[in-house]
Amino acid sequence: MEKRDVAVLGVGMTKFGYHPDKTLVDLFAEAFYEAFDESNIELKDIEALYYGNFVGEMTDGSANLSGFIADEIGLRGIPARRYEAACASSSVAFREAYLAVAHGVYDCVVVGGSERLYNAGTAIGTRALATAVDGLHEMTAGLTFPGVFALAARLYSKKYEIPMEELHEKMALVSIKNHKYGAINPKAQFYNKFGDLKVEDVINSKVICSPLTLFDCCPMTDGGSAVIIASADFAEDVIDNPVYILGTGQSGAGGLFRQKEDMVRAIPRKIASEMAYKEAGITPKDVDFVEIHDCFTIAEIIATEAMGFFEYGKGADAVAEGVTSIDGDLPVNPDGGLIGKGHPVGATGTSQIYSVVKQLRGEFKYNPVKDAEIGMTDTLGGDFGTLVNIILGIHRRRG
């Protein structure tokens, strides 16, 4: 059964940061209205809702939200689903929405997510986030996410024989870059903040979980994001700047004890990205820029390797050589990434789509990637439990 081409009609996101006065429903609705305003459609054109949220039960006492959200945005009664895949929640939702439109289940749908972790506070937030590791074998042993990526950094250092001190200096460059880009993105949590960090600032900031320091970590964030997608034919009828979804991939794994040495190679990411490249009919070389899941500095480095941009063990060098900077061969996280822009977990995936679409349309004025035609997203859920990659471009998929 043939697939149809699918395109993005409109994107929206709230400012990321602290929203004490807004519910999960409010945050999604605000992002939705922005996406809807630029989509040039009527409400009745939207046939279904795909919603991503990680821990609304724990932070807001709110589950079962998709029906409430549909009602709130004027779409009462449409089939509405909530996806939970930890930090990849709205990326899983996005891929499902894409598959549904590509395969003719619907012509036009809305997808997005919202989360309130800043509001939850550090204690509840850390506990909530820790539910994304294996609840029986890992969480009960005291593992939280700074621990997962501190382990990853140590494994990386050992496996590729890069002394931890040297590696941390290179990791610091990820933090400096992403904070620099976040500081010029008006929607970012750290807009106008931390735009000129030095290596010493990162290395000497408070230790969170050795070797990771405060500036190695993304913040707790409240926010929402939404994307309206439709069949490419539908899109070309109603807007003049469609961005096409060229390829998608998803994979996953069990807990860390099942991944062992594969951990720093993030095998699920390799599988997911290769699935996306294959569907798009491209290779990593064709990708002009990426928005990557840099929940911690080391995470960005590992990701660029598993996605096929750099050889295993060479991702840290690529950062140091400026390859991943805005003027480099492969700009990584020009929107600031999770570290600079913030990480409202369930909203993160579709906020990456927001940034890629804005870039491809030439509307990302504060940190434009020159002549970008193909952009990609990468979202990690948990400790490699879920991985999603999405490739978007300004032209339809090649035959």
Add this chain to the structure above:
Amino acid sequence: MEKRDVAVLGVGMTKFGYHPDKTLVDLFAEAFYEAFDESNIELKDIEALYYGNFVGEMTDGSANLSGFIADEIGLRGIPARRYEAACASSSVAFREAYLAVAHGVYDCVVVGGSERLYNAGTAIGTRALATAVDGLHEMTAGLTFPGVFALAARLYSKKYEIPMEELHEKMALVSIKNHKYGAINPKAQFYNKFGDLKVEDVINSKVICSPLTLFDCCPMTDGGSAVIIASADFAEDVIDNPVYILGTGQSGAGGLFRQKEDMVRAIPRKIASEMAYKEAGITPKDVDFVEIHDCFTIAEIIATEAMGFFEYGKGADAVAEGVTSIDGDLPVNPDGGLIGKGHPVGATGTSQIYSVVKQLRGEFKYNPVKDAEIGMTDTLGGDFGTLVNIILGIHRRRG
């Protein structure tokens, strides 16, 4: 784009009840192996996982489970999604799995759910369940689910001018019937228990939320269920007893304050069931039996009306007249329903599918519906936030 017919290959479920020694992953896996054993396929035939769970975060500290589950059952790395729609979690997952196979995304997938609420204990369980009402307007006002359905019973009594005492006696007949059927179902939580309740036993049991008493309520339950589905062509090649998915529907609504007087008419259920009838090309008269979401006795009565089996306000009479008994015109909950069989929230929807498939194959020996050719499920998430109906039959969809 044309849809394909889809069929069930195999079904499995754990015994419902108390499973202190099993994780959410274990419970799903146990149900999966039973379904897999009767599906006559190889593991590699299964391309994707659709998993339903409501509150694993709160009861087990476990979110992001779908990748862990895929890994555990031997399917590491396949795209795996978790759906959360309160009590309708695995029914939403089932409908998504069906749509994916019908539209050619996959040929063969596994869908199911698991939950541990008995383990959680009454306090955590009640709090977790309450996250399915509106977190801002309802839960904070003290509303939990016995409260929602106590309200529904009072509204029903008032709207249809049936004195509450008379209505409660008819509601008691739902409890008596479903406990009777649960007591003969070996997989039921109340197997061999409460099989011969009298009206007085129900009316005089402990008040939970007036007018609802203990026997008006379903129990807290641990359990898992799983279903393997495939395109009908695929199914007919590998098994000789396929059960076909004839129609599905889903709808929803916002919080109770948005539903007002519609509440006892459950408009989302009317929309969802009509969607399912239309897709199946049948009317309610063609349905031979139903497994309905009887979280409380009044819930079963309301459901039979909104699904079009009885006029509004006449559902309670239908119970009293024996229409919904195993020998009546429309047997309702021959497996015991949530009240007799138990209600492991995320596993409930696909456990209804389990029962319908077993009935249609003639394998539900302990309480068979005579000459059943078409069976239906009904699953409610929250206070009408999500509603899903599924119609299954022993013949392919007509024309």
